[in-house]
Amino acid sequence: MALTGVLRPGHVVIRVLDMAAALNHYVEVLGLIETARDDKGRVFLKAWDEHDHHSVVLREADEAGMDYMGWRVDSPATLKKLAADLEASGLCTDLSWVPAGEHPKTGERFRFTIPTGHIMELYAEKEQVGNGMPTTNPDAWPDGLKGMAPSRFDHCLLYGDDLDGTVKVFTEILGFNIAELVVAGPDKFPIGAFLTCSNKAHDVAFIRQPVKGKLHHASFLLDNWYEVLRAGDIISKKDVSIDIGPTRHGITRGETIYFFDPSGNRNEVFAGGYIWYPDKPTIYWTDDQLGKAIFYHDRVLNEKFLSVFS
Known part of the structure; x- marks a missing residue:
């Protein structure tokens, strides 16, 4: 089956009450890998076998929960088409474009709120940083994994x-x-x-x-x-x-x-x-x-x- 359109879940932004405690949990216990921090205090992480720059973002806040979930699409053309389709549908609210770079190493994103009240976004570009192994003759997993070490x-x-x-x-x-x-x-x-x-x-x-x-x-x-x-x-x-x-x-x-x-x-x-x-x-x-x-x-x-x- 050729995957087209929306390819996969790309990232989730999770609100945490204490960043130090959250990082200990998500890095040392769960086993995610930190890839960046930004001037907003957000921390970007990935699972070991994900090639994209990040898939989990932690943001310190007064209330736990999810800020939004992002979806990788197959091309910039698909991103534009789906954004137009969502706008024309009348089913979503608060539709807007988020400029490239607002997430590190990530292209522009189209954000919208679905009828259940969840904020979703689509994007087509995120820099690949690899999974700690070469793409030629790799081993089964990289050294240095921590905790539960999920693959994605x-x-x-x-x-x-x-x-x-x-x-x-x-x-x-x-x-x-x-x-x-x-x-x-x-x-x-x-x-x-x-x-x-x-x-x-x-x-x-x-x-x-x-x-x-x-x-x-x-x-x-x-x-x-x-x-x-x-x-x-x-x-x-x-x-x-x-x-x-x-x-x-x-x-x-x-x-x-x-x-x-x-x-x-x-x-x-x-x-x-x-x-x-x-x-x-x-x-x-x-x-x-x-x-x-x-x-x-x-x-x-x-x-x-x-x-x-x-």
Whole structure:
């Protein structure tokens, strides 16, 4: 499958309450690599196998949560076209261009607010700094990795009220597909959507909640189930606040563990899942099977997992 249009999640900007504590968590525990700081006090990080300059940005603030999520598109021409399509749709608000260089080593970005209240942006250019290995005859991984050492920032799960409008933006304008849908009642009312722009089970997911613009978790990819278990050991060794796991999801089939950064933002590291192609039918989950859908092993809903967000 040739990937065109929106290629992948490119970055997430996370608000933290204490930068020193956050950096210890994201660098020493999670295992991201710092690439830059700017005069606004923001710190830019990447996972080891990402070639782009950064994928996570930390900003110190009075309230935890997500500022915005950025998406890499395939070309400047696509960026211009999608920006025009978003403007013409009337579905988004606060549309604007962010000049090149506002993020280091990054081209211009088109920013917009989707119906669930989340700020999104598209960009086509970000300098590649590599993954610590040559592109000719590389080893399997570079030396000096820390912590859980995920290979990439993978997705976010977001909470918001207007699920229908947001799904329309992502599917009808940005070209995403619905990999999995959670529905309630005999009318199959959508309450959760897992959306993909690639061949992953999801690149972003939205859950219908009576809030605007909330972050449930930012997720990072590990290679296998053993690495998820090892992440659990690191969580215990470093006295990190654990949420759920290790376990498996029914939705996406991913193997997972959840934990919190010092500011209360939920992180996930996960492995597994399935490969998605355009001819794969959408998977549906009904609300009477939510326990199995979310926590496949014990099939029990956890109130903290559902109700805590930033």
